[in-house]
Amino acid sequence: MSVPNPYKDFIQRLKLLISKQPDLITTTLSNIFTMRLIGNKTHGDLAEIAIAEFINQYMYDFRSVHVGKDLYRAKPQEEDIKIINEITKVEFPVSLKAYGD
Numbered sequence: 001m002s003v004p005n006p007y008k009d010f011i012q013r014l015k016l017l018i019s020k021q022p023d024l025i026t027t028t029l030s031n032i033f034t035m036r037l038i039g040n041k042t043h044g045d046l047a048e049i050a051i052a053e054f055i056n057q058y059m060y061d062f063r064s065v066h067v068g069k070d071l072y073r074a075k076p077q078e079e080d081i082k083i084i085n086e087i088t089k090v091e092f093p094v095s096l097k098a099y100g101d
Helices: 006-020 022-038 042-058
Strands: 062-066 081-085 091-094
Touching (some): 006 081, 006 091, 022 042, 042 062
Antiparallel strands (some): 062 081
16 A cells, blocks of 8 residues: 655645635735735745645645744755644645746
8 A cells, every 4th residue: 555645645635725715825825926016035935924824724634834934044954834734644844945947
């Protein structure tokens, strides 16, 4: 029996939520990227916090912790959020950085 990939499981669940209620992610992302107009760097930190809180508020089987500030510039670990599956208790890091891609 193979063990499911926790990240892929999370992404499938996120896609399902977004397909059923696209306004939730649209509003969240709109708020994040509007901050780009206000400040040059504020949108990055806001994205990390907003996505972590989005998970906490709307994805009931998952919990998220913003670790970006704790790991700031720690090159071996550049994750921004840690996601915990509340059912399996599996934790995995996620980076929201795109580096221009």
